[in-house]
Amino acid sequence: MTSQLIKRATMVALLLISLGAVNAVHAQANMSAKDQEIVARFKAADKNHDGKLTLVEAKAGMPRVAEHFSYIDSEGRGYVTLDQILALANR
Template identity: 55%
Template sequence: MKKMIAALVLCIVSAAVCVPASAQALPGGSGATGSARVERMMAQLQGRFAAANTTHDGKLTREQAQAGMPMVAQHFDEIDAQKAGFVTLAQIEDFMRARAAAR
């Protein structure tokens, strides 16, 4: 179940990142809804990261990722490009944006 939720969140966030900035900037239109959706998904990602980061140091180890964010664990080596042994929320967000842009 956790794997399905993690996959769903990553897919949703990836899809939301693909929303053009011009669509997000439209006041009151569907862009406003898209912007709110992106904010919700980023909040969900932040919440999952915070729950998985059991040491509360802002760094997710491979073991923490395996326990709380399986999709991050699956792509851990790609996200941890500096081979530091941990990933940050910003690195995960950057990875998802790059992945979404490649689609």
């Protein structure tokens, strides 16, 4: 009985993980070419892979973001996110 519950729970977990991966791929496939380029450049510039660009990272990998860093980082947190950059790019 217990091993059957563990198998079911494992199958459900794998199904949910698979659905999440499919949704991520689908979302990226629906992005414009410009947005896909921004995502790729952001990932390359985000050297520590924390999902945030500091001014130093932006200067090295996304100079146009660096030029407008204080505008994008309107809350003065010291970093910008991919969502902030995409929002600005798609205005």
